Amino acid sequence: MFLFKRRAIDNMEELKEDFLRSFDEECKSIQTQKESPMEIVIKPEALDLSNVNEGEGNISFRPSSFDEYIGQNKAKERVLCYLKGCKKFDDNFPNTFLSAPSGCGKTVFSNILANLLDKKFVNCTAGEIKSEQQLVDKIVECESGILFLDEAHRVSQKIGTFMLPILEEYKIAGTKIKPFTTIFATTHKGNISEYLSALVQRFPLQIELENYTFEELMQIFKQFISKEYSNEKVENKILFEIAKNCRYVPRIGLALLREYIYIRDWEKVKHNNNIFQDGLTGQDIRVLKYIDEVDGAGKMTLAKFLRIEPKTYEFEVEPYLMFKELITVSNKRKLTIKGKQFLQESKNETRISSN
Numbered sequence: 279m280f281l282f283k284r285r286a287i288d289n290m291e292e293l294k295e296d297f298l299r300s301f302d303e304e305c306k307s308i309q310t311q312k313e314s315p316m317e318i319v320i321k322p323e324a325l326d327l328s329n330v331n332e333g334e335g336n337i338s339f340r341p342s343s344f345d346e347y348i349g350q351n352k353a354k355e356r357v358l359c360y361l362k363g364c365k366k367f368d369d370n371f372p373n374t375f376l377s378a379p380s381g382c383g384k385t386v387f388s389n390i391l392a393n394l395l396d397k398k399f400v401n402c403t404a405g406e407i408k409s410e411q412q413l414v415d416k417i418v419e420c421e422s423g424i425l426f427l428d429e430a431h432r433v434s435q436k437i438g439t440f441m442l443p444i445l446e447e448y449k450i451a452g453t454k455i456k457p458f459t460t461i462f463a464t465t466h467k468g469n470i471s472e473y474l475s476a477l478v479q480r481f482p483l484q485i486e487l488e489n490y491t492f493e494e495l496m497q498i499f500k501q502f503i504s505k506e507y508s509n510e511k512v513e514n515k516i517l518f519e520i521a522k523n524c525r526y527v528p529r530i531g532l533a534l535l536r537e538y539i540y541i542r543d544w545e546k547v548k549h550n551n552n553i554f555q556d557g558l559t560g561q562d563i564r565v566l567k568y569i570d571e572v573d574g575a576g577k578m579t580l581a582k583f584l585r586i587e588p589k590t591y592e593f594e595v596e597p598y599l600m601f602k603e604l605i606t607v608s609n610k611r612k613l614t615i616k617g618k619q620f621l622q623e624s625k626n627e628t629r630i631s632s633n
Contacts, residue, residue: 339505340386347390348501349494350383353485360483361394370457371395373445373480375430377467378487379597381529384463387487388426397423397459404433410440414450422456430462431469438474445480466593489601490528495521498528499535510539519544525557525598554624562599566613566621574610 341347344354364371371391376384385401392399400420404427407413416425427433433441441460443449448457462481464470470478490498499517503510516538524531537547547553552560561584568583569575575583581591599605604617613621 339502341390342393344390344394346501347383347386348497349490350387350487353387353487356483356485357391357394371424371459372482373460374462374483374485375467375478375481376461376463376485376487378463378465379527380465380594381527382487382490383528384487385426385428388424388461388463391461392424395424395459399424399426401426401428403427403429404431404437405429407433407437410437413437413440417444417450417455417458420458422458424459424461426461426463428463430464431466433462433470433474433477435473438470438477442477442480445477466589489526492518492521495524495526495528495531499531502532502535503539506536507539512539516544523548523553523555523557526601556602557598558602561595563621563624565595565599566604566617569605569611569613570618570621574612576610580611 344358347354360371363369374388374391376388378384389399389401398419398421400416400423402416402425407416407427444455445460448455460481462470467478496514496517499512499520503512512535517535520531520534520538524534534547534551537550538544541547554560554563565580565584568580577592577596578588580595581588584591584595586595596605596607596611599617600607602616603614604620605611606614
């Protein structure tokens with residue numbers, strides 16, 4: 279009986295020593311990590327690509343330098359000034375907040391910045407990041423380069439809060455990491471600042487891309503033809519019509535241009551894309567008619583009328599109607615004098631074409 283108790287005590291002592299030894303080693307490891315920056319070694323979530331056919335990827339032309347990137351001269355100038363300063367003082371390029379309408383070149387702009395910095399560029403959308411671990415995986419993947427988060431207005435409050443010390447101090451759960459650059463890109467900047475204004479403030483460099491001019495759009499179209507369809511000729515009057523009807527968005531313009539090159543019939547391209555005139559679509563005309571009939575309507579009512587989400591109406595339909603000065607926005611959306619004139623002219627034009 280005495281021998282059995284003695285063996286039990288010896289075993290407990292051995293277990294205690296093993297535990298203390300392991301605990302001591304873990305503490306030393308943590309202390310070492312805190313004393314010097316380290317690279318996160320957590321591996322990203324594994325993807326099974328065994329059944330994916332490999333190929334060349336998207337080989338369409340995309341500008342790779344600011345010389346090829348037409349327009350946005352103020353934004354390019356600011357970035358180049360920051361690049362010069364960061365190189366002079368050996369600073370990391372600052373976290374950058376980039377806002378612009380959809381299709382105006384935010385991703386291309388950021389990719390060029392990565393090229394200028396000679397850094398790896400990792401592109402994802404904020405909606406993809408569902409957990410803190412997924413964000414850490416993307417940070418690991420960018421290898422102290424650029425992490426580009428598109429649709430940043432979709433970042434959750436949980437992820438946004440988790441990002442605060444990362445952007446401020448380059449720390450994850452108290453552990454120092456190597457600096458990298460985060461670029462937030464969004465069409466809806468206001469949606470972020472509603473509940474995460476502290477996060478927006480962690481982006482020292484804030485850039486808003488400007489509307490493109492007719493001349494810039496024409497240059498973009500001509501460059502696209504020379505790079506993608508060098509044997510094709512497109513008359514300037516067609517390029518002008520495309521520029522006039524693309525809502526000042528290069529992506530829309532290039533899609534219209536490609537379709538025109540395919541079918542060589544501009545009126546058919548307009549019909550296929552439901553374009554009425556000056557980039558206004560049949561949907562826009564329906565909105566104007568409805569506002570006129572009910573003598574003003576709220577955005578929720580208009581979204582229900584169109585059977586779309588209120589955010590879709592607010593950020594994709596309404597801005598162009600405001601830009602064209604066809605509606606005013608307050609509690610109710612109402613037609614301007616210009617909007618009423620346009621609607622009357624469109625009715626007259628419809629009567630003439632039907633006769």
